[in-house]
Amino acid sequence: MIVITKPDISEERIAEIVQYIEKNGVQPHVSRGTDRTVIGIIGKAEPTLREHLRQMKGVEEVIKVSKSYKLASRDFHPDDTIIDIKGVKIGGSNLVVMGGPCAVESPEQIDEIARLVKAAGGQVLRGGAFKPRTGPYSFQGIGVEGLEMMAEAGRKHGLLTITEVMTPEYVDICAQYADILQVGTRNMQNFDLLRKLGTIQTPVLLKRGFSATYDEFLNAAEYILAGGNPNVMLCERGIRTFESYTRNTLDLAAIPALQQLSHLPVISDPSHGTGRRELVEPMAKASVAAGANGLIIEMHTDPDNSMTGDGVQSLFPDQFANLLKDLEKLAPIVGKQFSTAKEPAEAFATWKA
Amino acid sequence: MIVITKPDISEERIAEIVQYIEKNGVQPHVSRGTDRTVIGIIGKAEPTLREHLRQMKGVEEVIKVSKSYKLASRDFHPDDTIIDIKGVKIGGSNLVVMGGPCAVESPEQIDEIARLVKAAGGQVLRGGAFKPRTGPYSFQGIGVEGLEMMAEAGRKHGLLTITEVMTPEYVDICAQYADILQVGTRNMQNFDLLRKLGTIQTPVLLKRGFSATYDEFLNAAEYILAGGNPNVMLCERGIRTFESYTRNTLDLAAIPALQQLSHLPVISDPSHGTGRRELVEPMAKASVAAGANGLIIEMHTDPDNSMTGDGVQSLFPDQFANLLKDLEKLAPIVGKQFSTAKEPAEAFATWKA
Amino acid sequence: MIVITKPDISEERIAEIVQYIEKNGVQPHVSRGTDRTVIGIIGKAEPTLREHLRQMKGVEEVIKVSKSYKLASRDFHPDDTIIDIKGVKIGGSNLVVMGGPCAVESPEQIDEIARLVKAAGGQVLRGGAFKPRTGPYSFQGIGVEGLEMMAEAGRKHGLLTITEVMTPEYVDICAQYADILQVGTRNMQNFDLLRKLGTIQTPVLLKRGFSATYDEFLNAAEYILAGGNPNVMLCERGIRTFESYTRNTLDLAAIPALQQLSHLPVISDPSHGTGRRELVEPMAKASVAAGANGLIIEMHTDPDNSMTGDGVQSLFPDQFANLLKDLEKLAPIVGKQFSTAKEPAEAFATWKA
Amino acid sequence: MIVITKPDISEERIAEIVQYIEKNGVQPHVSRGTDRTVIGIIGKAEPTLREHLRQMKGVEEVIKVSKSYKLASRDFHPDDTIIDIKGVKIGGSNLVVMGGPCAVESPEQIDEIARLVKAAGGQVLRGGAFKPRTGPYSFQGIGVEGLEMMAEAGRKHGLLTITEVMTPEYVDICAQYADILQVGTRNMQNFDLLRKLGTIQTPVLLKRGFSATYDEFLNAAEYILAGGNPNVMLCERGIRTFESYTRNTLDLAAIPALQQLSHLPVISDPSHGTGRRELVEPMAKASVAAGANGLIIEMHTDPDNSMTGDGVQSLFPDQFANLLKDLEKLAPIVGKQFSTAKEPAEAFATWKA
Structure with missing residues (x-):
């Protein structure tokens, strides 16, 4: 941590800051510049020290040198985390594909989509039972029933399942049905939800807030890790910019x-x-x-009639299958492994875009 | 609602869209342009119709002409909402000032600040007992005890109180102690929280999400109103931009x-x-x-040592009092009423910046 | 300037950085932290030193402590700059109002608007002769003829004039006709234009780039000041955000x-x-x-038919006059002086909104 | 084009708008909704009609259905533009790689880098002679001399050259030396520069403004195309967001x-x-x-000492060569052709990261 003072600070004030730092059990190291004085802090400070220093008179800025998250940091944990869910490995050199509809609509819909995801080489079935919607009059998901339908479809076709959980109260029931719990972009900083997810061991896919920085994103993951759940995946899902042609701007450098x-x-x-x-x-x-x-991709057998209106961004099953074939070729070039299933093209014949 | 087709759409496809619209109980009105066809929709459509039309093949865009929120709209409710809380009127030509610390820290702290807010002419005491923090290792508020301290200080000095509630589970306990419940910027789209707040009558101050549009903000208010609680205030608290000199960019045109x-x-x-x-x-x-x-302003008797580190944006008590004196002069020019208390300047003598 | 090293840097590398700093005629001051080493730099470094240090191996970040602009900084010039143009003072406690149409359209139009700006109490006539337009097929302004018309209207009604200049080649001709030259938002970093404006003495109103930071804005002003022209005004005109209800987000904290x-x-x-x-x-x-x-405000006698389409943001003359009357009352509360002219309300009778 | 009226518009006002549209030689088509009236416009309207309609009383919004750019649009020109420069084809299924330093620094530097770009399989040498810099005290490029050095290096090693031009006055001299002229991000809407580039035939690489929308970007290209120069390449180079870990956010969906x-x-x-x-x-x-x-990539033999400080984003020569080898494998998967040169790895031995 480095404290930068205002240009006109008095010697007394510098002495006060120095004492304050010492009182907090860390060591100040003063450098006097032509304009300003810079005070380096050596040792492990309490997380709140920075906040207190920032607001002291005479202080212009306090710069963090170490990161505020620890468990999420590669400094702390140099090797890739690989999450193993019923034999499917997520992390490291494995490429995982999650596919399915925006929302679970009926047992037939989710069963047929599950079959197609599996046939194309996907390993995880996605589908929403509780949907966060901008306005109260939009379709809000079919609830617990949807969880049951998706669990059944996943079991039948040999797929893991992932679904979104929106509030602490529903964490337990969602975890009972799904293999992975998803935290949506609007809930990335729903701290009570994150804390609750830290108390279980079910893997969590944490979506980046649509205006969150990397630092905030990793701090949100830290809430879950600090609670005791080490099984966290980060998901880049686009940030909000001024461009309106696309719904979001996918930040791939993330x-x-x-x-x-x-x-x-x-x-x-x-x-x-x-x-x-x-x-x-x-x-x-x-x-x-x-x-x-890995990738999480919306796919629907009848995008024109999806209940949420997100069909506009859903692939048709044959598009999904063709994409996965290309990924199989692409993956090794960047050191990843991915194999699609052996299903023939005819498996997708009914579901052309 | 207006449907704009892609340039190369076939007559059959147009006919399908027209039928689909009629099937939904509203009337299509087709205009054929040189490039594209435009289909106006007349009548009250289901909120989901737009979403379905957007994803139909041949459709380029669907434009809302009416707004998606109703109860929050001035079209629906032309007169200003005035919320009366124990005789303090919020809305219309009244100007209300809410002041206090970022976080409640101790009975003495909140009592002394309450005295000063009242002396300066404020009507509402603000203070956090549950604090949303970016990282899990920062001070998270003192919890229910803080609610009690603040309620007591408010009662003693004749001030209303406002505090933040972060999760549905805590709504009832917060409403028991505070006169106004605040929804923070990160929770503007915590829909389960909004739904819960719709079930009570306690006034809610809803902060704008730091990247929310006006439309999303009013849709979030709509969740509370649609639930049955008409006592909602909107709070502009700054949006995130690329400028880092300020913490946020206060969007006053909002x-x-x-x-x-x-x-x-x-x-x-x-x-x-x-x-x-x-x-x-x-x-x-x-x-x-x-x-x-109205205004909600942080004020602290000892900003250098505030527990959250937000002291850097807190006014000293004398700055707060002087500001309110200026507001008293400014208000009538823009058709607002505001009177500060009759306390002499000496009341703030101990608390100079 | 402060150099922060990467955590795993070797002693040899630190020694190389230290030597490099000394070679540049300034003094390094090394603090070794638990994780990283911090090297403060004391003395006046060349502006390029930071850039070189940033790219050295082992360096994580280089933080500026002093600002990169000098002549524009209040540190360098503590008193307010007051620009005196033919007796009209801009800066300090004076409030100046500039009004007029987006574009000069005809001698009659600009003459009538000039009369109304003067009658309402404005001191400067604005109007564009060269217009920056997003697409090549939009109206691009009437050019030099427009400069002549505006100069004539200004002279007749006793107003200063301001007009936009878009390219270095036109600076001299614009300066011949107008009292103030405006640099538009898209040209804030047109460095050849800024350099050219530094070679004359005509006052310049520099608009903030619609995505520029304060630091970039002041560095753009620095180009003009460094060239030798001290007469620069900064203009906040809104930044681009994701909000589409407004054309820009006016950042008043700026x-x-x-x-x-x-x-x-x-x-x-x-x-x-x-x-x-x-x-x-x-x-x-x-x-x-x-x-x-000061303020620069669009006003038009016939906004419905303005040639640029910016009528949608132009005030009608009576709105402009009423606004200035309110500003007369408001100004003293914030320590500013502003007097409107003595013209009766009837002067604006023809031009009601 | 579609006009959407305000809810409370009178029949007389609608009639006025309809007449105004007819007077402009196009056909209005009125649909009366429950709340608002929508007027479709059929036929080719003047580009300014939209602007005039927008500002008429009673009009809420005017929505473009056709795009404002024509020559840049795929509707107008369905086949890919392929620009052939001395036998190097840019566009279609060809992948082109441009590499080189941020700034030309000396004949030796640019010659050695040119040799390495060629050896790795690049086809175009990049290098700046005129540099746009945020502040006036930073290194501004070595000017015309740099153009000469780069042209010589390109000739010697069989590479095309690309360099940035910042102002209309320098277009001719830059075009004399370089094969491709680059317009920088800050100049995307320097309309006088775009107009000047429209008068020559030298290919132009137009960088997207760091806060420009796709629509504005294509309108900027339209300025050059409309002037008569069909040889335009678009370059995505990142947009400004609130993320500060990266310098920009590269918008690959663009x-x-x-x-x-x-x-x-x-x-x-x-x-x-x-x-x-x-x-x-x-x-x-x-x-x-x-x-x-194609790609344009910074590569430098001595990034630690680059004169602009952009070394921090420059690849070392061996990194550049390895990257191109991977691109050779990747290109065919996405239907592109790219072959690296036959140079052995030793060619890069001196220049390891």
């Missing part, structure tokens, strides 16, 4: 950047990250080329 | 814009909106000049 | 912030800053309350 | 999006797009996977 800063697996969501079907495929490939540990 | 779009009172938070003590006073005045119905 | 960082006058443009007529008046008042040294 | 909207080649700049050496390689690969027609 993938290698987060992998350098942290040991946690990084998953990319090109569906929400673009909001346009025709951009999903190039951005899925770009995500893998950038080093993503 | 004040008159929201007042045109909605009947709900609009409160400005120049403390979080700037993050720098020296900018609070000019931005508080600017907020009132822009037409704000 | 007014007091820039006044703290710099001695140059700060002018606010609520017309471009909001893009909506009904928001101009509240934001003009808010700008003055925030401490602006 | 690549396929611009290729859908336009026929012009799209080049990606992962160096400026990230500002961090360690992110250049993954983002270069991701750019190609997203469909880029």
Whole structure:
């Protein structure tokens, strides 16, 4: 930590700051510049010391040299975290593909989509039972029933399942049905939800807030890790910018950047990250080329009639299957492994875009 | 609602869209342009119709002509909402000032600050008992004990109280102690929290998400209103931009814009909106000049030692009192009423910046 | 300047950095922390030293402690700059109002608008002869003829004039006709234009780039000042955000912030800053309350038919006159002087909104 | 074009708008909704009609259905533009790599770097002679001499050359030396510069403004095309966001999006797009996977001592060569052709990172 003073600070004030630092059990190291004085702090300070120093008179700025998160940091945990869920490994050199509809709509819908995800080579079935919606009059998901339908479809077709949980109260019931719990972009800083997720061991896919920095994102992951749950995946799903052609701006540099800063697996969501079907495929490939540990992709058998209106960003099953075939070729070039299933093209014949 | 087709759409596809619209109980009105066809929709459509149309093949865009929120809209409720809390009126031509520390720290601290807020002419005491913090190792508030201390200080000095609630589970206990519940910027789209707040009658101050649009903000208010609680205030507290000199960029145009779009009172938070003590006073005045119905301002008797580190944006008591004197002169020029208390300047003598 | 090293840096590398700093004629001051080493630099370094240090191996970050601009800084020039143009003073406690159409359209148009600006109490006539337009097929201004018309109208009605200059080649001709030259938001970093403006003495109103930071803005001003022209005004005109209801987000905190960082006058443009007529008046008042040294406001006698399409943000003459009357009352509360002319309300009778 | 009226508009006002539209030689088509009236416009309207309608009383919004750019649009020119420069083809299925230092520093520097770019398989040598810098005291490039040095190095090693031009006055001299002229991000809307570039035939690489939308970007290209120069490449180089870990946020979805909207080649700049050496390689690969027609990458033999300080984002020669080898494998998967030269690894032995 480094304290930078205002230009006109008095010697008395500097002495007060120095004493304050010493009182907190760490060592000040004063450098007097032509304009300003800089005080380096040596030793492990309490997290609140920075906050207190920032507000002292005569202080212009306090700069963190160490990061505020620890368990999420690669400094603390140099090796890649690999999460093993019923034999599916997420992290390291494995590439995982999660596919499925925005929302679970009926047992038939989710069963058929599960079959197609499996046939194309996907390992995880996604689907929402509780949907966060901008306005109160939009479709809010079918609830617990949807959890049951998805669990059943996953079991039948040999897929893991992932679903979104929106509030602490529902964590236990969601964890009972799904293999992975997803925290949505609007809840990245729902701290009570994060704390609750820290108390269980179910893997969590934490989506980046649509205006969150990497530092805030990793601090949000830290809440879950600090609670005792080490099974966290980070998900880049696009940030808000002034561009309105796309729904969000998918920040692919976040993938290698987060992998350098942290040991946690990084998953990319090109569906929400673009909001346009025709951009999903190039951005899925770009995500893998950038080093993503996995993808979460919306796929629907009847996108025109999806209940949430997100069909506009859903792939048709044959598009999904073709994309995965390309990923199989692309993965080894960037040191990743991915194999699609052996299903023939005919498996997707009914479901052409 | 207006549907704009892609340039190369076939007549059959147009016919399908038209039928789909009719099937939904509203009337299509087709205009064929040189490039594209435009289909106007007449009548009250289900909120999900737009979402379905957006994802139909051949559709380029679907534009809302009416707003997605109703109860929050001035179209629906032309007169200003005035919320009366124990005789303090918020909304219309009244100017209300809420002041206090970022966090409740001790009975003595909150009692002394309450005395000073009252002496300066404030009507509401603010203070946090549950604090949303970016990282898990920062001070998280003193919890229910803090609620008790603040309620006691408010009672003693004749002030209303406002405090933040972060999760549905705590709504009832917070409502038991405080007169107004605040939803923080990170929780603006915590929909389960909003739904819970819709089930009670305690007034809610809803802070704008730091990257939310006006439309999303009013839709979040709609969740509370639609649940049955009409007592909602909107609070502009700054948005995130690329400027790092200020903590946030206070969007003052939001004040008159929201007042045109909605009947709900609009409160400005120049403390979080700037993050720098020296900018609070000019931005508080600017907020009132822009037409704000009230201000929420951080004030602390010992900002250098505030527990959250937000002291850097807290006014000293004498600065707070002087600001309120200026607001008394400024308010009538923009058609607002505000009177400070009759306390002499000496009341603030101990608490100079 | 402070150099922060990477955690794993070797002693040899530190020694190399230290030597490099000494070779550049300044003094290194090394502090070894638990994780990283921090090297403070004492003395006046060449501006490029930071850039070189940033790219040295083992260096994580180099933090500026002093600002990169000098002549624009209040540290360098503690007193407010007051620009005196033919007796009109801009800066300090004076409030100046500039009004007029987006574009000069005809001699009659600009003459009538000039009369009304003067009658309402404005001191400067604004009007564009060269217009920067997003697309090549939009109206691009009437050119030199427009400069002549505006100069004539200014002379006749006793107003200063301001017009935009877009390219170095046109600086001399524009300076021949206008009292103040405006640099538009898209040209804030047109460095050849700034350099050319540094070679003359005509006052310059420099608009903030719509995504520029305060630091970049003051560095752009520095180009003009460093060239030898001390007569620079800064203009806040709104930044681009994700909000689409307003054309831009007027960042009013920039007014007091820039006044703290710099001695140059700060002018606010609520017309471009909001893009909506009904928001101009509240934001003009808010700008003055925030401490602006002046306003530049679009006013048109026939906004429905303005040639640029910016009529949507132009005030009608009577709105402009009423606003200035309110500013007369508001100015003294924030320590500013402003007097409107003695013209009766009837002067504006023809030009009601 | 579609006009949406305000809810409370009178029949007379609607009639006036309808007449105004007819007077402009196009056909109005009125749909009366429950709340508002919508007027479709059929036929080719003047570009200014939208602007005039926007500002008429009673009008809420005017929505463009057709795009404002024509020559840049794929609607107008369905086939990919392929620019042939001395036999190097840019566009279509070709992948082109441009490499070189931020700034030309000396004949030896640029000669050695040219040799290495060629040896690694690059086709174009980049290098700045005129540098746009935030502050006036930074290194501004060595000027015309640099143009000569780069032209000589390009000739000797069989590479095309690209350099930045900042102002209309220098277009002719730059075009005399370089094969491609680059317009920097700050000059994307320097309309006088764009107009001047429209008068020559030298290919132009137009960088996206760091806060420009796709629509503004294509309108800027339209200025050059409309002037008569069809040889325009679009370059995505990152946009400004609130993330400060990276210098910019490289918006890779812009690549396929611009290729859908336009026929012009799209080049990606992962160096400026990230500002961090360690992110250049993954983002270069991701750019190609997203469909880029080419890359422009900073490479330097001595990044620690580059004169501009941009060494921090420059690859070392061996990193550059290794990257190109990977691109050779990656290109065919996304339907692109790219061959690196036959130079052995030893060619880069001296220049290891």
